[in-house]
Amino acid sequence: MGKSYIITIAHDKGGSGKSITAMNLATELSKTNDEFTIVDLDLKQQHLSKFNANRKKKHNLWINQVNVKTINELKEELMKIKGIVLIDTAGLDSELSRVAKFLSDLVITPLNNGDTEMDVLKDFKNQMSSMIEKRDDLKCMVLVNRLHHADTKTHKAFKKYLKGTKNFSIFDTVLRMRKEYPNTMTRGTSVSEKSKGTAGIEFLKFVDEVNKKIKKGMSNG
DSSP: OTTEEEEEEOOTTOOSSHHHHHHHHHHHHHHHOSSEEEEEOOTTTOHHHHHHHHHHHHHSOOOOEEOOOSHHHHHHHHHHOOEEEEEEOOSSOOHHHHHHHHTOSEEEEEEOSOTTHHHHHHHHHHHHHHHHTTOTTOEEEEEEEEEOTTOOSHHHHHHHHHTTOTTEEEEEEEEEOOTTSTTHHHHTSOHHHHOSSHHHHHHHHHHHHHHHHHHHHHHHO
């Protein structure tokens, strides 16, 4: 969209690790992209904003952020922002989050192996497919996260379900349950800054996939 590339992380049911994913992804994308901005649309929880505040307070580091509360404010800010934009939505279906998704270049939904996650994916697919009919360049991707280390079926099941669906795909990287994730917000650092081991390496593989999508999207734009 213009000189920007907009990524929205969304999950309409909440409790998916959406905001933790946003915190970690925002940190790493801010390092690899000169112009980078975050937008926190979770007006009640504000996890991304709290993470950014803790990052500044504890580490004197700050990710450029704009604050919006309405659809009009969101549209106005996105028209002005250049570079990469990462939006974290609330864990519910709202008009504000739907507008954010529609205005995005890439929508990422984190899913795990919970009993209702396939239903969430079906709802997400239906909602986004209707938007794709109006915006052919809108891409949607599933991130499988919070997965037990022995689970080899969930990623395959989601991938099979999405096969052949226009503008839908799934990240190759799977983010598994790691002890480094729970305290991300209060710590003010990403899992890759906290851990140089498996957790950090795993997340950076995901970041690399996202950066490739950004590069491709920006070159096509």
